[in-house]
Amino acid sequence: MANKAGRSFLLFRSISLLLLAIMATGVYAQVQPRDTLRPGAKPVDTLAKKNAVMAKDTSHIARDTSHKALVDSNRIRVNAPAPHSPRKAALYSAVLPGLGQAYNREYWKIPLVYAALGTCTYFFIWNMNNYKDYRDAYRLRVDGNPDTKDNHPEYTNPESLKVLRDYYRQNLDYSVLFFVLGYGLNIVDATVFAHLRSFDMSNDLTLRVSPTLINNRTLGIGINISVGGKKNRKNNWFAGR
Structure with a gap:
């Protein structure tokens, strides 16, 4: 009986020691990670380095974002349409009639401008030719030489030729006057309607x-x-x- 009791005690002690060894191993395994997180340990340094790298990357990203926003703002500023300038419209119409109307995008007025100026130009040329014709005929009629002949023998009185000369000379002056008025009206129209493009035409x-x-x-x-x-x-x- 004593031997059996001794064997049972030895078996119990062996099992207890084995259980204690297993428990000690588990406790050591649980405590070991905590020791790795102590201040001054390498994992802490690694985490600090990672935070520094992340902060540096964040600063680069913020810098790139601000640069991109600046570039986009400059691009928007460059692509923004220029304001409509009445001074440009007046200058364009003064240089070339109808160009100011094209700048105002009123293309339907360009034929009217050239029709008015073309009509004045036509009557200017027509009156100029008739004026020269009757002026030369009057000069030939009153030069005192019977051998010279003019192109208007139907007018026997030289005063008739003089009246016709003065008439076409007056019409010639009117043609120049109307041409200048038409040219000026072309500039005024472009300037006024350039101002009206930015005018608030509200229904209120x-x-x-x-x-x-x-x-x-x-x-x-x-x-x-x-x-x-x-x-x-x-x-x-x-x-x-």
């Missing part, structure tokens, strides 16, 4: 008539006019004693 136009006090003393009639949609402009008129 209101008129209100109501009694009011002028200077808080005199009773009168007030007219309030509001023009414009987003940018309202009000004009007030008063009438009274």
Whole structure:
């Protein structure tokens, strides 16, 4: 019986030692990772390095983003359409008639401009030819030489040739005047309609008539006019004693 008890005790002690060894191994395995995270250990240095690298990458990304935004803003600024300039429209029409209307994109006015200027040019040439013809005929008629003949023998009186010469000379002056007026009107039209392209043609136009006090003393009639949609402009008129 004593031998059996001793063997049982030895077996129990062996099993206990084995269990303690297994438990100690498990505890060591659980404690070991905690020791690796102590301050000053290598994993901590690795984590700091990773944070520094991430911060550096973030700064590069922010710098690239700001540079890209600047480039995009400059690109938008370059691609933005230039404002419509009445001065350019006037200059274009002065250099070449109809070019200001083309700048205003009013292409239908170009044939009208050239029709007006072309008509004036045609009558200028026609009056100039007739003026020279009757001027030379009058000179030949009054030169005192019977051998010279003019192109208008149907007019026996030299004064008739003089009257016709003066008539076509007057029409010649009118042709030049109308040509200058047409050229100037071409410039004025381009300038005015270039100004009107940027004018706010809003449908919000209101008129209100109501009694009011002028200077808080005199009773009168007030007219309030509001023009414009987003940018309202009000004009007030008063009438009274």
